[in-house]
Amino acid sequence: MNELALAAFAAAADLHATDRETRSTRFARFAEQFDSTSYLHDLASRGIRWLARSDGGFPRRLRAIHDPPPGVFVRGAADLALLDRAAVAVVGARSCTDYGARVARQLGCELAAAGVVVVSGLARGIDGYAHRGALDARGATVAVLGCGIDRDYPRAHTQLAAQITSGSGLVVSEYPPGVAPAPWRFPARNRVVAGLAVATVVVEARERSGALITADLALEEGREVMAVPGEITSALSHGTNALLRLGAVPVTCADDVLEAIGVEPAARPRDEPPPGAPAVVLAAIDDGARTADELVRATGLAADEVAAALTELELASFVTAAAGVYRR
Amino acid sequence: MVARTVTHALVGLDPCRVEVEAHLESGVPTFAIVGLADRACQEAKHRVRSGIRSAELEFPRRRRITVNLAPADLRKEGSGFDLPIALALLGASHQLPAANLAGHAAVGELALDGRLRPVPGALVAAEGARRAGLERLVCAAESGAEVALAGVRPVPVRHLVEAVAYFRGEHDAPSPPPPVERAERAPPDLADVRGQERARRALEIAAAGSHNLLLAGPPGVGKSMLARRLAGILPPLEDDAALEVTRIHSVAGLLPPGAGLLRTPPFRAPHHGASAAAVIGGGPSPRPGEVTLAHRGVLLLDELPEFSRALLEALRQPLEDGVVAVARVGGRALFPARFQLVASMNLCPCGARGDPAAECNCSPVQLDRYRERLSRALLDRFDLVLALPRPRAAELAGGRGEASTAVRERVVAARVRPAHRLRLEQPAAALLDRAVERLPLSGRGRARVVRVAHTIAALAAADVVQADHLAEALSYRSPAELHVA
Numbered sequence: 001m002n003e004l005a006l007a008a009f010a011a012a013a014d015l016h017a018t019d020r021e022t023r024s025t026r027f028a029r030f031a032e033q034f035d036s037t038s039y040l041h042d043l044a045s046r047g048i049r050w051l052a053r054s055d056g057g058f059p060r061r062l063r064a065i066h067d068p069p070p071g072v073f074v075r076g077a078a079d080l081a082l083l084d085r086a087a088v089a090v091v092g093a094r095s096c097t098d099y100g101a102r103v104a105r106q107l108g109c110e111l112a113a114a115g116v117v118v119v120s121g122l123a124r125g126i127d128g129y130a131h132r133g134a135l136d137a138r139g140a141t142v143a144v145l146g147c148g149i150d151r152d153y154p155r156a157h158t159q160l161a162a163q164i165t166s167g168s169g170l171v172v173s174e175y176p177p178g179v180a181p182a183p184w185r186f187p188a189r190n191r192v193v194a195g196l197a198v199a200t201v202v203v204e205a206r207e208r209s210g211a212l213i214t215a216d217l218a219l220e221e222g223r224e225v226m227a228v229p230g231e232i233t234s235a236l237s238h239g240t241n242a243l244l245r246l247g248a249v250p251v252t253c254a255d256d257v258l259e260a261i262g263v264e265p266a267a268r269p270r271d272e273p274p275p276g277a278p279a280v281v282l283a284a285i286d287d288g289a290r291t292a293d294e295l296v297r298a299t300g301l302a303a304d305e306v307a308a309a310l311t312e313l314e315l316a317s318f319v320t321a322a323a324g325v326y327r328r
Numbered sequence: 329m330v331a332r333t334v335t336h337a338l339v340g341l342d343p344c345r346v347e348v349e350a351h352l353e354s355g356v357p358t359f360a361i362v363g364l365a366d367r368a369c370q371e372a373k374h375r376v377r378s379g380i381r382s383a384e385l386e387f388p389r390r391r392r393i394t395v396n397l398a399p400a401d402l403r404k405e406g407s408g409f410d411l412p413i414a415l416a417l418l419g420a421s422h423q424l425p426a427a428n429l430a431g432h433a434a435v436g437e438l439a440l441d442g443r444l445r446p447v448p449g450a451l452v453a454a455e456g457a458r459r460a461g462l463e464r465l466v467c468a469a470e471s472g473a474e475v476a477l478a479g480v481r482p483v484p485v486r487h488l489v490e491a492v493a494y495f496r497g498e499h500d501a502p503s504p505p506p507p508v509e510r511a512e513r514a515p516p517d518l519a520d521v522r523g524q525e526r527a528r529r530a531l532e533i534a535a536a537g538s539h540n541l542l543l544a545g546p547p548g549v550g551k552s553m554l555a556r557r558l559a560g561i562l563p564p565l566e567d568d569a570a571l572e573v574t575r576i577h578s579v580a581g582l583l584p585p586g587a588g589l590l591r592t593p594p595f596r597a598p599h600h601g602a603s604a605a606a607v608i609g610g611g612p613s614p615r616p617g618e619v620t621l622a623h624r625g626v627l628l629l630d631e632l633p634e635f636s637r638a639l640l641e642a643l644r645q646p647l648e649d650g651v652v653a654v655a656r657v658g659g660r661a662l663f664p665a666r667f668q669l670v671a672s673m674n675l676c677p678c679g680a681r682g683d684p685a686a687e688c689n690c691s692p693v694q695l696d697r698y699r700e701r702l703s704r705a706l707l708d709r710f711d712l713v714l715a716l717p718r719p720r721a722a723e724l725a726g727g728r729g730e731a732s733t734a735v736r737e738r739v740v741a742a743r744v745r746p747a748h749r750l751r752l753e754q755p756a757a758a759l760l761d762r763a764v765e766r767l768p769l770s771g772r773g774r775a776r777v778v779r780v781a782h783t784i785a786a787l788a789a790a791d792v793v794q795a796d797h798l799a800e801a802l803s804y805r806s807p808a809e810l811h812v813a
Contacts (some may be wrong), residue, residue, distance in 0.1 A: 071348075094691075094692055095688075095690070095691055095692055097546055097687075097688070097691075098681075124692040125692060156692075156696065177454070211682055235686060236687075239558075263650040284365050289573070290684075290717070291526075291527055291717045291719070292525070292526035293719060294720070296525040296526070297525075301530065302525075302529075303525040303526050303797070304529055304784070304796075304800050306525075306526070307798075307799070307800040307803040307804075308796045308799035308800040308803070310803055311763075311800065311803045315762055315763060315802075316769075321807065322809065323544075323675055323681055323682035323715050323717060323807070323809050324545065324682060324714070324715030324717035325682070325684070326805075327718050
């Protein structure tokens, strides 16, 4: 069977590529006309690789799902063996909170630092931050597209995609060049995200969301599903908290994930904050103070001393700031 | 018979000498004003006629009256020509000795009962008179104090009769009334602000270094309240600046009657619906806009992203050069516009971002669109950017803050120190290098941080810029939330 022809046919006919389609007369006619050599040549000239399901290098975990794609198109310079390494999907809401963004980025960073491949969907919000986190650690990350391999969707993430492909990451899609993003393709994309990963971590999700579809697909394949707890009053935590109630593994740090998938955490010596005001300020942050003004009151330091200390702490990566709120 | 008086027309903020000639000849009675007089100026005929009659003087009867305003090609606007026209007419009709008009300029509007009303720009007219070598300026009584500022002896008169009596030599020039000591409405005081230590500190730095300041945060955290208190901690204007500011306000007609030199830095807060011409300056014949009215003072743009994009981009030129060049058919003018910009904005269209008690419902696309309204180039003009989170209730229950006068004393002390000549101490330079490496800090951003660090060192009365000063300056760089992802 010609898997490349099936992928091209499904794209041209706007269908989901299943083996059933190969029995249709339309496909037979299409396959007859299809010139796979020149198609592959065209792909190669655009820097796109094709990895058929029957190929020995096709990721084993993805082949194991019940509805694997006929193959994947791949952009990026990294070795295709990357797709078979231990991988964790980090997914979540597109419109996330600062909290979600921070957690996704930190998880991405720490997982990548431990040598785990971070898989996500290049979407806005959580997906994007997970990729960025992995890039922060100069680690490996895989972005799975819900549109043609030649597109960067959303457009706002063009630069992010470029960073992934030029670094030690890959952008993959089951759709050949030219396929426009369509709503029904995103759940299909999510099965590839879940399929590539050993475990799926949901960072923030509303009650009905694409991230929960990914989690469901992962569950069906018997993969680990984990969720980051959120505030019970936030709509963006309803989905994740519901997963936890159903028995998903709670994630409080990257080590929770690493432990669940059996990867040794990278040794991270915990640094001591710079002595003096920064140490005092950091202790106050640990005690729950959040804004510069609260820190002024909690530490008894002046506003200028707190400001200087916060900069020191930010530069040394002890705290991050979002909208004037400082967190560890 | 011809008689002449001199007055000055406004071209932008500058005076232009105008000779008013009145000519009488016998013939069918007419009254014509020639010399590109606008509508208000043409209507002078009626005010002058009634004014002269009310003063129990004689309006020339059975005469052809021609009044020429020279140079003929300069557009004359406004009602300030009433008095010089009336004086020239009275001179031409021998009701006062025309020769006595020499050495005098005149400006003022006539009421129908002959009383004199002040007109905008009397200070500029007086400067013109001084430059033209004229020693005295006849003006409305309310303008006396203003005219005296230009170094010209004012002849303040309340009524046309007084002016005529003066020129007839019946009595000497009345002495100008002393400037009215207005019980100036005190600007809002910082003591009203509870908590907000960080924002107070940023205001103090902004005042000490004339830095532009952007306050971002959810609605109701006190952004506008804080911004409005900046003017109150600025040092009073020095002589040159005060004269400049007074001139601008005189031209704009914003000088309170009888006021002398304006010593308080101006504070202007145009609404976000304001047109670009109103803010930048313009109109058919160029008039100063809000940026010029805020010259040497504070321009507050509340809800910055709500201003039109065209207006915000047009602000970049005055922010850079300190002047606005307005070119129109009616003329070209350069207006000074060296103002300190203070702006406030929400962190997202719905305003919930930065507020732990609310949940932001803005979609990523909405957020991007909101952030795109402010160009990178405009954000780069703010030396200090502050994200203000919502304070907890406990903070608001605290006592009153430090009063503006105490803060102003520190600002004044810092301003006299030559801040820009300070050297960066070695640890400070090392910290800056580390920050440039770690943070998304552009070349311009780096220069901005150094500038702010200098001001902080000046406030601390330090001889060098220390690492702590630089670290604090770094904390006021613009946060990632304001930039398009």
